[in-house]
Amino acid sequence: MRTRNRNGPGLSSRGTLIVNGPDHVKQVFAGSPDTWHAGECYEIITPLVSELSMLVQDRQEHARSRKLVTPAFTSAALRSYEPMIGTLAEDEVRQWPTGRTFRVQDRMQRVTLEIILRVVFGVTDPARLTRLHALVPALTDVSPVVLMGLHRRSLRPLPPWRTWLASRREFVAVLRAQIAEHRQAGPGARSDVLSRLLKAEVDGDRLSDDELVGQLMTLVMAGYETTATAMTWLVHDLARMPDVQDRARRAASEGDTAYLDAVVKECMRIHPVLALVSRGLSEEAEIGGVRVAAGESVAASVSLAHFNPAHFPEPDRFRPERFLGDAPPPATAWFPFGGGVRRCIGAAFSLLESRLLLRRILLTFELTAPTAGPERAKARTVVTAPHRGGRVIATPRTS
């Protein structure tokens, strides 16, 4: 890999230019969606989300999907989901083991999946929930080799692929049944993301059932492990920082949501769960004096930008105060959710569930770490997670 300096671009041997300086990041996020394509960078996960998913689409197809899905993620929509997310957070935290070491990642995976199944898909049937809790991880916990093999027809009759494809067929059938039941219940019968997607209409255009299936698959694949991992890092970090934990607990009991949000954001700065945000170029471009050919890609490095001392003095220190006040870090310095027209559509949803979970955890437990040192970061499917599952000890609060 050829690099220039910490804030300058570098060109990898695979034809991906990695950038992290604010001007270059801005160029990536402001690039025309006609030539700077996010969808083609996710092509490998098409079997997980379907080719009708907004994640893998580009150009007009993406713009259309995005318009039709956005109404389900407005502030008003989020307010309507908040009570249900709050209840699910409470139910989860009540079940945490106490007084012994446990892996936070396992608990967070469970609750973030439960939130998507109930609040996004609107599933209430207990048998369907149980089945989906088995099916979704069976589809997502897949090695890159199996994922790549799914693109080759000749491999599909063989065991790992045949089993995976059978799970996928079942998952799609469950989603179709869920959509049919929602349609039958009629508009206004429920307050969940799927109900809003069914109602969404732009100039007479609506999502078909196939498209609904694709967008629902996308929301679960993009939304559950990412948030679970961000929350795992947060609990892991707080267990090792009693002062920050006490300050955050005070915020939780005083209803100071701004401070809790700042704690979540600061943890996402230090531990971004996705390290790179990529765009594939369909036309040649120049960025920071480097020419990138059509067919190559540019990736904004979240990890590098988040440690730039120009925006984050003493970048290794956990300081939520960076996100309070009148001058929060610019969108070209802090971008765990990407940026521009492709910025994560579930960012506010994720921040809301994180805040509600954090509040409930802090009010219920004192967190301590079983070992002095932090866990190192390790790749876990597409995310970067604590290598031992973020182990902590939760002790019920007495006061």
Ligand code: HEM
């Ligand atoms: C900590 C949690 C999360 C992180 C770190 C995260 C991060 C990201 C990133 C980096 C992108 C690509 C943005 C770009 O290319 O500029 C993205 C896209 C996306 N995310 Fe998230 N995400 C999270 C949670 C969620 C949740 C909860 C949902 C849905 C419920 C969601 C749904 C999506 C979708 C649908 C896209 C594709 C958007 C598009 O292509 O227009 N994400 N996310």
